[in-house]
Amino acid sequence: MKNKIIQKLKGSDKLLHSMVGNTIFVVAFITAYLLYSLWAALAMAIGVVLLVGIAKELYDKYIKRTFIDWWDIVASLTPYPLIKHIQKL
Numbered sequence: 001m002k003n004k005i006i007q008k009l010k011g012s013d014k015l016l017h018s019m020v021g022n023t024i025f026v027v028a029f030i031t032a033y034l035l036y037s038l039w040a041a042l043a044m045a046i047g048v049v050l051l052v053g054i055a056k057e058l059y060d061k062y063i064k065r066t067f068i069d070w071w072d073i074v075a076s077l078t079p080y081p082l083i084k085h086i087q088k089l
Contacts, residue, residue, distance in 0.1 A: 014075040018083040021076025025049050
């Protein structure tokens with residue numbers, strides 16, 4: 001199970017998803033934290049990343065005519081240093 005997860009999170013595409021997802025998370029979190037509590041800001045930031053990730057995968061499926069890669073969404077929510085470390089394994 002662990003090896004399967006590691007294999008699915010390898011590749012330069014997953015690095016890119018992680019970098020962009022983490023950037024969106026930080027911007028959304030800081031913006032929400034200025035207006036709401038810590039936990040509300042955290043929930044909103046995670047929600048924003050999920051919505052953007054799902055929208056991007058739907059774009060891939062229906063506009064680019066490829067497929068939905070759920071591991072791209074997982075990578076977007078995974079901290080970049082962890083994805084970077086997985087690439088070296």
